[in-house]
Amino acid sequence: MNKKKIIIGFVISLILIVAAASLGSTGIGFFDTVQIILHKIFRLPLSADIDPSAVSIVWLLRLPRVLLAFLVGGSLAISGAVCQSVLRNPLASPYILGVSSGASLGAGIIIISGIAIPLLGGFSLPLTGFVFGLAAVFLVVSFSSRIDNSVSNNTIILCGMVLSLFLNALLTALSAVFSDDLRRIVLWQMGSFAMRGWLYAGLLLPFLLIGVLGILLHSKEMDILSFGDDSAKSAGVEAGSLRKKLLALCAVLTGASVALSGVIGFVDLIAPHAARRIIGSRHRQLIPMSFLLGGSLMVCADLAARTIISPSELPVGAITALIGAPFFAWVYFRRKRLGKTLAEAQGRRGRGGEEGEKREEKRGRRGKRGEERGVGC
DSSP: OHHHHHHHHHHHHHHHHHHHHHOSSSOOOHHHHHHHHHHHHHOOOOOTTSOHHHHHIIIIIIHHHHHHHHHHHHHHHHHHHHHHHHTTOTTOOGGGGTHHHHHHHHHHHHHHHOOOOTTTGGGHHHHHHHHHHHHHHHHHHHHHHHHOTTOOHHHHHHHHHHHHHHHHHHHHHHHHHTGGGHHHHHHHHHOOOTTOOHHHHHHHHHHHHHHHHHHHHTHHHHHHHTTOHHHHHHTTOOHHHHHHHHHHHHHHHHHHHHHHHOOOOSHHHHHHHHHHHHHOSOHHHHHHHHHHHHHHHHHHHHHHHHHTTTTSOOOHHHHHHHHHHHHHHHHHHHHHHHHHHHHHHHHHHHHHHHHHHHHHHHHHHHHHHHHHHHHHO
């Protein structure tokens, strides 16, 4: 049943990708877009009524952008699913590891200084963002290991928050000093897929494969770890070591995504929750479903960003935040309400048990009195 759901999700994602490549300031038919894609991949003949400019628009502008959005959304969704499971927190996100703050600081330094690494040129900014993002996660895990040998969930979250605040403060100070570059830094932080060609999608693909394969290899251990460190230890799983490996893989996925598209939030929160409702919590099925849902959500957000005020564009991060902020609040208050309900139920059980014990004591006293009366007679 779950395999069927994944296959259906895959088919819907393909249809959504083609539809997103068809829509824009210049309308192109859905089936025309399908023909263009098949022509480019399999060299199938094109219909005579398809304009050559439409071929260039779909193949060179829209399709690489849509595919990059799908891959970035899927990468962030997988990272979110893993962080929520590993840290056992439904509101956990890979951004709490300091990836986004580190990447933003690295990008800000490149934007302000104007440095271009030889042989990389325009890719100096994404590479620097990726390196700074990974460095931030390395610092968080190192500090957590020094403070707590077991690398507990709370320690990682607190260290990540502290480092994120510190790096954000550094970026704010740099932006205040070099105010001329403030607009470029802010726009990069909001996230965008504008002017991203095939090369960007190709750069993300190897990191995505490494991250996804590495996470799927540990899917059974993640199922065990979701029951807690004690259960994992009794099953022979080293929780601290596994947590470090999984967080490192999340850092690779998130760091590469942020470096190529900027900081785009809430996809990593929404998609895993939706995937769990559809397919359950087993990670071998949860990971691919989270990827499909996260990619589809990002494609829809990018489509909205480039069509709402066409021919201008909105930042993709603004669209996802408009959707994600209410969802975040719903998850938080729902969890709080469930916790309150469980506490009340446990309280009623406790009171019921106490009342039962009192009744047993009364019965015991009555029995003793009856025995004493019998002896007296």
